[in-house]
Amino acid sequence: MSTDQQSSPEDQTLKMVNVRRANFKSFWDKYSDKPDTNSMMLNHSAEELESSDRADILASLPLLHNKDVVDIGAGIGRFTTVLAETARWVLSTDFIDSFIQKNQERNSHLGNINYQVGDAVGLKMESSSVDLVFTNWLMMYLSDEETVEFIFNCMRWLRGNGVVHLRESCSEPSTGRSKAKSMHDAANANPTHYRFSSLYINLLRAIRYRDMDNKLWRFNVKWSCSVPTYIKRSNNWRQVHWLAEKVPAEDGAKETPFNELVDLLKNTWQKKQEAWDAKLDDEKYVWSEKIFSTALTSLPSNSTFYLYSPRTISPFCHINAHSLAEKFNANVWNTEIVPEFYRTSLTKSNNLKDQRVRFGWNESLYDSVSYWHQKDALFDVFVATEFLSTSDDDTVRQVPNIMSTGAKFFTLEPVDEVNEEEMKNRLQNLGFSLKSFTDVTDQAIEAQEQYFKDHEQLRDEKVIHKNWVLIEMSVAH
Numbered sequence: 001m002s003t004d005q006q007s008s009p010e011d012q013t014l015k016m017v018n019v020r021r022a023n024f025k026s027f028w029d030k031y032s033d034k035p036d037t038n039s040m041m042l043n044h045s046a047e048e049l050e051s052s053d054r055a056d057i058l059a060s061l062p063l064l065h066n067k068d069v070v071d072i073g074a075g076i077g078r079f080t081t082v083l084a085e086t087a088r089w090v091l092s093t094d095f096i097d098s099f100i101q102k103n104q105e106r107n108s109h110l111g112n113i114n115y116q117v118g119d120a121v122g123l124k125m126e127s128s129s130v131d132l133v134f135t136n137w138l139m140m141y142l143s144d145e146e147t148v149e150f151i152f153n154c155m156r157w158l159r160g161n162g163v164v165h166l167r168e169s170c171s172e173p174s175t176g177r178s179k180a181k182s183m184h185d186a187a188n189a190n191p192t193h194y195r196f197s198s199l200y201i202n203l204l205r206a207i208r209y210r211d212m213d214n215k216l217w218r219f220n221v222k223w224s225c226s227v228p229t230y231i232k233r234s235n236n237w238r239q240v241h242w243l244a245e246k247v248p249a250e251d252g253a254k255e256t257p258f259n260e261l262v263d264l265l266k267n268t269w270q271k272k273q274e275a276w277d278a279k280l281d282d283e284k285y286v287w288s289e290k291i292f293s294t295a296l297t298s299l300p301s302n303s304t305f306y307l308y309s310p311r312t313i314s315p316f317c318h319i320n321a322h323s324l325a326e327k328f329n330a331n332v333w334n335t336e337i338v339p340e341f342y343r344t345s346l347t348k349s350n351n352l353k354d355q356r357v358r359f360g361w362n363e364s365l366y367d368s369v370s371y372w373h374q375k376d377a378l379f380d381v382f383v384a385t386e387f388l389s390t391s392d393d394d395t396v397r398q399v400p401n402i403m404s405t406g407a408k409f410f411t412l413e414p415v416d417e418v419n420e421e422e423m424k425n426r427l428q429n430l431g432f433s434l435k436s437f438t439d440v441t442d443q444a445i446e447a448q449e450q451y452f453k454d455h456e457q458l459r460d461e462k463v464i465h466k467n468w469v470l471i472e473m474s475v476a477h
Helices: 009-029 037-041 046-059 080-086 097-106 144-157 197-206 228-234 258-280 321-328 339-352 365-374 393-402 420-429 441-454
Strands: 068-072 089-094 113-117 130-135 158-169 208-210 216-226 239-248 304-308 331-336 357-361 379-385 403-415 432-439 467-475
Touching: 046 080, 046 228, 068 080, 080 089, 089 097, 097 113, 130 144, 144 158, 144 197, 144 208, 144 258, 158 197, 158 216, 197 216, 197 239, 197 258, 197 339, 216 228, 216 339, 216 365, 228 239, 258 339, 304 321, 304 365, 321 331, 321 339, 321 357, 331 339, 331 365, 339 357, 365 393, 393 403, 420 432, 420 467, 441 467
Parallel strands: 068 089, 068 130, 089 113, 130 158, 304 331, 304 379, 331 357, 379 403
Antiparallel strands: 158 239, 208 216, 216 239, 216 357, 403 467, 432 467
């Protein structure tokens, strides 16, 4: 009997993990003699991207005054420098010795940085010892088991209300499909794991961690969005980052077992995303276009649109952001709240390459509005599906905070009864004036029927036989 046959499943798993880590070490050792920006970003054109990419990432972080930070996978310290300029203390780590040496050299003028050479998964830190765990391209170099272990470690290292920043290449390398820019070659296969963006959101949301004091914690995932520089410079919407805050778990929550999370990451969530990709990646058009086209006719060009489609009533009830960008030459932000649909939206963006269109994921519309309000953003047009039927009154009242004076509001709503007076009264109580109220039930049902006929992969999907109304409103003065 061979040694492998005699060994336990745990031993075989450990052996596979060790081989994988050795492969990654070998992969990065190829660049250890040239610790520069190009090798950090595995991109021959990295110098063109580096400063704006770094600015995008740093601008997304909370204030770090009097905060303690660990920069994991820090490389030559392109982020360590700026983190240490504002934070109280920074631990900068990487598993390539020459990278850390370069890091120390470039940051020798800063006295609040400690350095450590070592693997991210094996990093030893005290529980509740930092306020920010910062990573930039890390988990794609970890196995599924290591990824889950690392997220548990992040939870353990963070203090209450501390945050973790993650940034990964999702579905493809940072260079996209460009062989000219990539530093990979045929002789040196890339061992990186380019996971779906939805998998990271699901993992962060699913984990429940019990600390030494028997207190249960979870992550509040504050947002997910593409890194703007890679959209502008590389037409790549799949450079994605996330910010998540450690908060007390909800009442009745239970600790999530390690093996359960690994199985979800490796199998359940992966298969679920693939199923939605098969249904939505080849979407030719969106059925709601035929409804909105009657109302969206006199909007100003060169404006900014905010779109919201919770897709609660149907995954196929949403808005065509690319069509609106083209028709009105508008810059469009579209909020998704379902991780799998967010991933399919990024795929569509990567295929169509319209830089006027951006997608973000938030837990709720309220979170998205708060995100943009903190950035002092203002939009000119609000277009939604199921806005009033899925949002509580407080959320509806918050939306004008991110809309310019005189902004236009449109929403397509499924309703039990077509009652204009009832809708008018509700909107008045929420601070809005009803400008138009149109029963579009027949058009909506007909549009859905045609949509499913036109998409072979959706022939078994069901039409939503509800009453549908198209509403235009404005902020009351």
